Amino acid sequence: MQEEIVFYTNPWSRGGIVHWMLEELGQPYRMEVIEYGPPMKSSEYLAINPMGKVPxxxxxxxxxxEAAAICxxxxxAFPEAGLLPTPVGRGDYYRWLFFTAGPLEMAISLKSANVTLSSEQQMQFGCGSYETAVDTWPRR
Ligand SMILES: N[C@@H](CCC(=O)N[C@@H](CS)C(=O)NCC(=O)O)C(=O)O
Structure with missing residues (x-):
């Protein structure tokens, strides 16, 4: 018997990334909506994610x-869904998966918090400047 997938999320969260992935996967799953605040910091949920965050x-x-790791x-776990690139395509796959979850998200978060890094900080922080991070993202 196939093992159950339980998806912990909140509709107003990065859980949307995983929700999309689960739908593309075509496997059955059970969604548990975790409310922000105390329910997300309950000992029951902290046993799932010690960060007390979804997804x-x-x-x-x-x-x-971690949304990217879950995807x-x-x-x-379900290669038959055809969502895992071939080994040849996996260089780009890992590169942009990690780039999005790391430098790009950090650059966008700092920008939305109105934080501008000094030139020295741009050398130390993995995202560099907002402009460099965004310009690095591949364009069609
Ligand atoms: N790096 C995590 C970020 C998770 C995250 O920050 N989730 C937010 C919602 S989008 C959250 O659960 N915030 C609630 C809290 O921190 O109490 C990921 O990519 O999954």
Whole structure:
């Protein structure tokens, strides 16, 4: 019997990324909506994600947090869905998956918080400047 996928999310969250992935995957899953505030910081939910954040999934005994990691895990756990690139395409796949979850998100978050890094900080912070991070994203 196939192991259950439990999807912990909130509709107003990055859980939307994982929700999209789960729909593309075509596998059954059970969604548990976690409200912001105390429910997300309850001991029950902290046992799933010690950060007290969504999204997270539990697949059998495996718990995965971090939207990008969850998508990568699901693509590998269900290869028949055809969402995992071939080994040749995996360089780009990992590159942009990690770039989006790391430098790009950091650059956008700092910008939305009106934080501008000094030239020295741009050398130290993995995102560099907002402009460089955004310009690095591949365009069609
Ligand atoms: N790096 C995490 C970020 C998760 C995150 O910050 N989730 C927000 C919603 S989008 C959250 O749960 N915030 C509630 C809180 O921190 O109490 C990911 O990519 O999944």
């Amino acid at each position: 997270a999934i539990r697949h059998g005994n495996t718990v995965v947090t 990568a895990y699901l693509a590998e």
